[in-house]
Amino acid sequence: xxxxxxxxxxxxxFLLGIIVAGISSAVGQIxxxxxxxxxxxxxxxxxxxxxxxxxLVTSVVAGYRALDTLGEVVVLFVAATGLSAVLATSKRRVxxxxxxxxxxxxxxxxxxxxxILLFGAYxxxxxxxxxxxxxxxxxxxxxxxxxxxxxxxxxRVSADAAGAIESLxxxxxxxxxxxxxxxxxxxxxxxxxxxxxxxELISAGIFPLxxxxxxxxxxxxxxxxxxxxxxxxK
Amino acid sequence: xxxxxxxxxxxxxxxxxxxxxxxxxxxSIFFFKDLMNAVVASSLVSLTATVxxxxxxxxxxxxxxxxxxxxxxxxxxxxxxxxxxxxxx
Amino acid sequence: xxFLSEYIYYIGAIGLIFIGLLxxxxxxxxxxxVIGINVLDTGVNLFLISSGYLKGGTxxxxxxxxxxxxxxxxxxxxxxxxxxxxxxxASVLALALSLGIKLYDHYETLDLEEIRGQRW
Numbered sequence: 001x002x003x004x005x006x007x008x009x010x011x012x013x014f015l016l017g018i019i020v021a022g023i024s025s026a027v028g029q030i031x032x033x034x035x036x037x038x039x040x041x042x043x044x045x046x047x048x049x050x051x052x053x054x055x056l057v058t059s060v061v062a063g064y065r066a067l068d069t070l071g072e073v074v075v076l077f078v079a080a081t082g083l084s085a086v087l088a089t090s091k092r093r094v095x096x097x098x099x100x101x102x103x104x105x106x107x108x109x110x111x112x113x114x115x116i117l118l119f120g121a122y123x124x125x126x127x128x129x130x131x132x133x134x135x136x137x138x139x140x141x142x143x144x145x146x147x148x149x150x151x152x153x154x155x156r157v158s159a160d161a162a163g164a165i166e167s168l169x170x171x172x173x174x175x176x177x178x179x180x181x182x183x184x185x186x187x188x189x190x191x192x193x194x195x196x197x198x199x200e201l202i203s204a205g206i207f208p209l210x211x212x213x214x215x216x217x218x219x220x221x222x223x224x225x226x227x228x229x230x231x232x233x234k
Numbered sequence: 235x236x237x238x239x240x241x242x243x244x245x246x247x248x249x250x251x252x253x254x255x256x257x258x259x260x261x262s263i264f265f266f267k268d269l270m271n272a273v274v275a276s277s278l279v280s281l282t283a284t285v286x287x288x289x290x291x292x293x294x295x296x297x298x299x300x301x302x303x304x305x306x307x308x309x310x311x312x313x314x315x316x317x318x319x320x321x322x323x
Numbered sequence: 324x325x326f327l328s329e330y331i332y333y334i335g336a337i338g339l340i341f342i343g344l345l346x347x348x349x350x351x352x353x354x355x356x357v358i359g360i361n362v363l364d365t366g367v368n369l370f371l372i373s374s375g376y377l378k379g380g381t382x383x384x385x386x387x388x389x390x391x392x393x394x395x396x397x398x399x400x401x402x403x404x405x406x407x408x409x410x411x412x413a414s415v416l417a418l419a420l421s422l423g424i425k426l427y428d429h430y431e432t433l434d435l436e437e438i439r440g441q442r443w
Contacts, residue, residue: 033378
């Protein structure tokens with residue numbers, strides 16, 4: 001309360017009022033519920049024939065704009081690397097008493113950890129058929145490791161294994177792209193595998209492979225982030 | 235194909251209630267002195283945003299927001315608060 | 324009611340952007356500032372998704388047995404963008420928090436006015 005009633009608070013409110021009024025008057029011109037995007041229409045109309053994936057968001061993420069996805073995975077990698085580099089030299093001063101997790105949390109962790117992992121894997125394996133995909137599945141796997149740190153006291157993610165999975169899946173992504181360049185067509189990450197039958201699990205060419213690699217990479221990345229943040233405060 | 239909003243369209247009512255709940259949670263972040271409360275309020279913002287994404291026919295995004303915004307980010311904030319200090323002076 | 328059905332999602336998105344920016348500008352606690360960035364992020368994502376919404380549209384996913392035509396589906400491009408933006412946002416936020424932890428180790432405070440030269 002004190003900080004909003006200061007001079008600084010009033011100046012910030014005034015400036016933000018100008019910004020929000022500007023944004024609102026511009027946004028009011030955009031009619032809601034009538035998207036006017038030609039590229040979106042193009043993807044909607046040709047997506048099923050081009051890629052064979054019923055989930056069109058997947059066909060944009062892993063097909064049409066796969067190169068952007070590779071760039072975003074690289075950003076994720078750089079952020080995780082920066083985090084562990086920043087925290088690597090951190091020192092602990094206060095040793096804190098750690099309470100043991102309660103029986104409910106321990107048992108729940110033991111039962112639910114494999115189920116959550118299974119659900120994450122389901123999400124990224126079926127990413128081209130149903131809602132879900134590599135990013136969501138990876139995030140679910142990362143939150144499973146968060147549960148391990150809360151509940152199963154003493155268990156740690158092996159940093160070496162996480163690093164190995166992460167670099168192998170990143171390498172696999174680039175390798176698939178280069179293979180597409182060599183075998184399939186004239187561009188990076190082209191879909192060189194047969195499309196298969198619609199609505200089958202093994203269909204849509206390389207999309208399930210790309211999503212499995214992205215899922216493993218995002219999952220191990222987030223597990224590594226949680227691990228390196230929690231490391232010193234153990 | 236356009237569907238005009240009828241009077242008392244249930245989806246609009248759900249969306250309105252959710253939006254005001256979300257804005258209320260966001261405003262309450264400003265006033266909490268305990269950072270742990272602020273983190274829980276920010277995860278409430280993410281949870282209501284998940285509902286809105288689902289109403290806007292974006293199930294993929296709703297799933298990502300539910301897994302990341304509600305679970306992972308909250309966990310990371312709690313770890314960071316545990317390593318620093320809990321109360322805002 | 325017509326006004327709400329036209330603008331309610333934009334009101335939510337711009338409201339979140341406003342509150343997030345206000346927290347970033349006014350608050351002095353570093354973790355509070357990062358929470359503000361998180362709220363701002365959610366607002367921008369909500370705005371992008373609602374800009375791609377088609378009234379009465381369905382999710383851009385074909386399913387066996389349904390006769391959804393491409394012209395009745397919402398735009399998949401903003402959804403694909405936001406999907407990756409959420410993941411990137413979370414990892415960048417973790418990076419920001421790790422910098423905050425290092426600052427706390429060094430200065431023993433999270434107050435940005437006590438950490439010299441960080442605030443107006």
